[in-house]
Amino acid sequence: MQALTVEPGVAHSARVEEVDEPSGDGVLLRVLEVGVCGTDREISEGLYGVAPKGEQRLVIGHESLARVERDGHGFSKGDLVCATVRRSCGHCLACGEGAPDSCLTGDYTEHGITRLDGFACELVLEHPDFIVPIPRSLGRLAVLAEPTSICTRGVRHALTIGARQPWVPKRALVTGAGAVGLLSAMLLRLEGMEVCVASLEESSSIAEALGAEYVSTRSTDLAGLGPFDIVVEAAGVAQLMLDGLGLLARSGVCCLLGIDGRDGTAQIADKVIGSDTVLENRVLFGSVNAHHRDWVTGVEALDRARQQFPGALEELIALRVPLDRFEEAFAFHGGKATLVLAEPDS
Amino acid sequence: MQALTVEPGVAHSARVEEVDEPSGDGVLLRVLEVGVCGTDREISEGLYGVAPKGEQRLVIGHESLARVERDGHGFSKGDLVCATVRRSCGHCLACGEGAPDSCLTGDYTEHGITRLDGFACELVLEHPDFIVPIPRSLGRLAVLAEPTSICTRGVRHALTIGARQPWVPKRALVTGAGAVGLLSAMLLRLEGMEVCVASLEESSSIAEALGAEYVSTRSTDLAGLGPFDIVVEAAGVAQLMLDGLGLLARSGVCCLLGIDGRDGTAQIADKVIGSDTVLENRVLFGSVNAHHRDWVTGVEALDRARQQFPGALEELIALRVPLDRFEEAFAFHGGKATLVLAEPDS
Numbered sequence: 079m080q081a082l083t084v085e086p087g088v089a090h091s092a093r094v095e096e097v098d099e100p101s102g103d104g105v106l107l108r109v110l111e112v113g114v115c116g117t118d119r120e121i122s123e124g125l126y127g128v129a130p131k132g133e134q135r136l137v138i139g140h141e142s143l144a145r146v147e148r149d150g151h152g153f154s155k156g157d158l159v160c161a162t163v164r165r166s167c168g169h170c171l172a173c174g175e176g177a178p179d180s181c182l183t184g185d186y187t188e189h190g191i192t193r194l195d196g197f198a199c200e201l202v203l204e205h206p207d208f209i210v211p212i213p214r215s216l217g218r219l220a221v222l223a224e225p226t227s228i229c230t231r232g233v234r235h236a237l238t239i240g241a242r243q244p245w246v247p248k249r250a251l252v253t254g255a256g257a258v259g260l261l262s263a264m265l266l267r268l269e270g271m272e273v274c275v276a277s278l279e280e281s282s283s284i285a286e287a288l289g290a291e292y293v294s295t296r297s298t299d300l301a302g303l304g305p306f307d308i309v310v311e312a313a314g315v316a317q318l319m320l321d322g323l324g325l326l327a328r329s330g331v332c333c334l335l336g337i338d339g340r341d342g343t344a345q346i347a348d349k350v351i352g353s354d355t356v357l358e359n360r361v362l363f364g365s366v367n368a369h370h371r372d373w374v375t376g377v378e379a380l381d382r383a384r385q386q387f388p389g390a391l392e393e394l395i396a397l398r399v400p401l402d403r404f405e406e407a408f409a410f411h412g413g414k415a416t417l418v419l420a421e422p423d424s
Numbered sequence: 425m426q427a428l429t430v431e432p433g434v435a436h437s438a439r440v441e442e443v444d445e446p447s448g449d450g451v452l453l454r455v456l457e458v459g460v461c462g463t464d465r466e467i468s469e470g471l472y473g474v475a476p477k478g479e480q481r482l483v484i485g486h487e488s489l490a491r492v493e494r495d496g497h498g499f500s501k502g503d504l505v506c507a508t509v510r511r512s513c514g515h516c517l518a519c520g521e522g523a524p525d526s527c528l529t530g531d532y533t534e535h536g537i538t539r540l541d542g543f544a545c546e547l548v549l550e551h552p553d554f555i556v557p558i559p560r561s562l563g564r565l566a567v568l569a570e571p572t573s574i575c576t577r578g579v580r581h582a583l584t585i586g587a588r589q590p591w592v593p594k595r596a597l598v599t600g601a602g603a604v605g606l607l608s609a610m611l612l613r614l615e616g617m618e619v620c621v622a623s624l625e626e627s628s629s630i631a632e633a634l635g636a637e638y639v640s641t642r643s644t645d646l647a648g649l650g651p652f653d654i655v656v657e658a659a660g661v662a663q664l665m666l667d668g669l670g671l672l673a674r675s676g677v678c679c680l681l682g683i684d685g686r687d688g689t690a691q692i693a694d695k696v697i698g699s700d701t702v703l704e705n706r707v708l709f710g711s712v713n714a715h716h717r718d719w720v721t722g723v724e725a726l727d728r729a730r731q732q733f734p735g736a737l738e739e740l741i742a743l744r745v746p747l748d749r750f751e752e753a754f755a756f757h758g759g760k761a762t763l764v765l766a767e768p769d770s
Binding site for chain 1: 518527588673675702703710711
């Protein structure tokens with residue numbers, strides 16, 4: 079069967095090649111579509127990723143949408159599903175409690191990223207514990223389930239942290255208008271919050287379709303828009319992450335979902351971290367990956383958003399190309415790009 | 425009766441003067457001792473503090489130990505008590521729920537600091553809701569109840585935030601060896617954690633009496649000591665606060681209790697905030713003031729620490745002078761200084 083593989087650490091090594099079909103027990107899945115994100119782009123540039131033990135190449139792809147190929151394990155042939163990404167390290171408290179999203183050792187594995195082959199291939203065999211059912215009404219849009227699960231976890235943690243004291247968040251800011259930023263805005267809107275999305279682009283029809291205000295950071299100083307009860311940083315810019323602390327209201331929570339691994343430094347006024355943050359009980363935290371429950375509630379949220387914000391999710395999936403045109407998907411930056419392996423009803 | 429007052433905003437305006445005795449309903453308290461902290465020093469330097477409405481001068485003192493003067497309201501003459509500091513703004517969710525420590529408006533008042541006279545006077549009339557009973561076994565050491573309540577809240581919030589995911593904190597770092605730093609170390613030790621206290625001084629016999637390791641930041645690079653599950657910043661140095669993020673283990677929580685209102689800037693490597701903080705689910709948060717429950721559990725903790733770490737709390741209260749020698753207490757920086765107004769059994 080065909081798979082998109084890379085040699086981790088080697089730039090531009092991505093290629094579609096023949097690999098063996100999976101065999102054994104488990105739920106056999108026919109992959110329909112995989113989303114492409116910044117992590118995939120970094121892997122294809124040789125900056126990230128680890129091949130499975132004993133292998134030189136890694137099948138990439140961690141944002142999956144698939145169809146069950148045979149009855150069994152509580153699933154029926156034809157069911158739409160997603161497979162989750164991270165697997166437990168097997169030897170820490172968090173992983174032992176089924177929460178590899180907060181693995182305490184760092185020895186976890188991740189499909190398509192770290193030591194486990196991914197989903198950019200025709201067939202996948204998966205343990206039923208790691209499969210999330212997709213409502214037929216959501217259909218193809220469920221290819222957004224993985225980035226949505228990331229945002230669902232981030233928002234859940236922000237709300238949990240905020241709830242350590244009496245607090246009702248009303249205004250939220252999201253920096254960055256990529257998939258993670260817009261899906262975070264979607265979740266915050268579904269929570270009933272007033273949401274502002276800020277990014278470099280001049281406008282965002284998707285943000286508007288979600289009922290959020292959109293501001294371009296090229297023409298607007300974020301400091302003038304605050305304070306916010308929740309800030310979600312999804313642009314992956316360290317300085318914006320730190321700036322989040324200064325944009326918070328009393329008891330406000332800043333959630334970092336983007337990644338910035340560059341070699342710079344970020345700065346903050348002593349007064350903001352040393353006085354405002356303390357005297358106003360502000361919080362900044364990072365969130366990575368997602369718990370199984372975040373996949374389930376994230377999928378539910380997507381299906382609600384599909385009805386509540388018509389057209390927004392459809393517009394977010396901006397480029398769909400077949401597997402062999404992966405280079406177009408990697409080069410695309412105007413929204414979510416996906417690789418299509420099969421149609422749902424094929 | 426005698427009281428220590430200041431004219432807020434005017435440096436060196438502190439003086440002992442005659443003020444009217446309180447009258448009306450409530451619990452009448454004879455103040456025995458008040459602790460002096462950095463906030464009192466800032467107020468005496470004219471940098472902080474607001475007089476009660478219509479008044480020019482403010483009675484200072486917010487770290488109280490007192491004796492009940494007459495039976496009633498559930499208290500008996502002779503009971504040892506403390507009075508809490510902050511009072512609700514009266515018009516926000518948090519204050520409405522009895523949590524002025526997380527007041528959402530900033531319109532709260534604080535005895536001895538903001539718009540309410542403090543406890544550095546002979547007699548105080550207090551509502552019973554704001555009085556915390558002190559076990560006779562703790563005695564004079566209960567003058568540490570207020571700073572302990574601050575630390576109790578900080579540690580409680582750190583543990584609550586950390587508990588949003590499976591986590592058992594084992595190693596903690598406290599920066600700063602003033603009262604707030606050492607009392608935080610005490611609480612973390614009582615929680616069974618391995619604790620390292622780091623400060624400018626060469627040694628700290630109190631930290632050692634608490635069973636903590638002590639390191640001098642003049643000779644030791646903190647980066648070599650990590651990672652820590654909990655970091656408590658109690659030195660009031662913005663750069664140390666931000667550095668805390670870099671010293672955390674996976675799922676670690678950094679709690680800021682010190683205040684730094686200076687005009688500098690603090691820096692952090694993009695990689696620490698933009699990558700490590702996100703990929704390892706790290707948290708940084710500020711904590712101010714205390715909930716009533718933190719006073720109660722803080723007093724219990726002090727009484728346990730008195731038995732478990734003999735001599736440590738006694739040594740922490742390093743200078744006790746009568747009210748009219750307040751200048752000595754303000755100038756003292758070798759531990760907690762207190763102003764003694766009366767003896768418990770006088």
